Amino acid sequence: MAPGNTVNKSIEPILREQPKAIGEINTTNIPYIIKKHDTVIGLSRKFGIRMESIIKVNQLQNPSIIKTNTVLLIPIPNERIYVLKHQETIWRLAKRYGTTVAVLKDLNEIKDVTKLCTGQKIILPVPVTRIANSKY
Numbered sequence: 223m224a225p226g227n228t229v230n231k232s233i234e235p236i237l238r239e240q241p242k243a244i245g246e247i248n249t250t251n252i253p254y255i256i257k258k259h260d261t262v263i264g265l266s267r268k269f270g271i272r273m274e275s276i277i278k279v280n281q282l283q284n285p286s287i288i289k290t291n292t293v294l295l296i297p298i299p300n301e302r303i304y305v306l307k308h309q310e311t312i313w314r315l316a317k318r319y320g321t322t323v324a325v326l327k328d329l330n331e332i333k334d335v336t337k338l339c340t341g342q343k344i345i346l347p348v349p350v351t352r353i354a355n356s357k358y
Contacts, residue, residue: 251295301349320354
């Protein structure tokens with residue numbers, strides 16, 4: 223550092239860190255089985271992610287052609303993945319995060335809410351830090 227230039231020593235290590243590229247976020251790739259009438263744009267809307275992310279992760283040459291019953295990876299931002307705790311219910315999660323049971327069931331393809339397990343990953347429509355009602 224040149225004489226006369228001062229930097230607060232507590233932030234100096236931060237200044238040396240390399241920033242992430244714009245738009246680069248940590249994600250978890252969740253497998254999704256393509257259903258009849260699914261489209262990449264429809265999946266991007268359903269999961270609230272960019273269509274380009276799905277195309278990139280799956281290396282799709284022609285995103286307008288996806289085959290029923292094949293698996294696509296859906297890159298879900300880690301901030302939207304909730305790990306279910308002991309005796310939590312989908313109803314409580316819906317209340318806590320200001321959504322509905324139907325939305326959570328659809329996002330996570332949950333058929334039977336009684337078959338949820340401790341440690342199961344649940345995709346939320348909002349970041350886990352955005353709690354709408356802390357009573358739940």
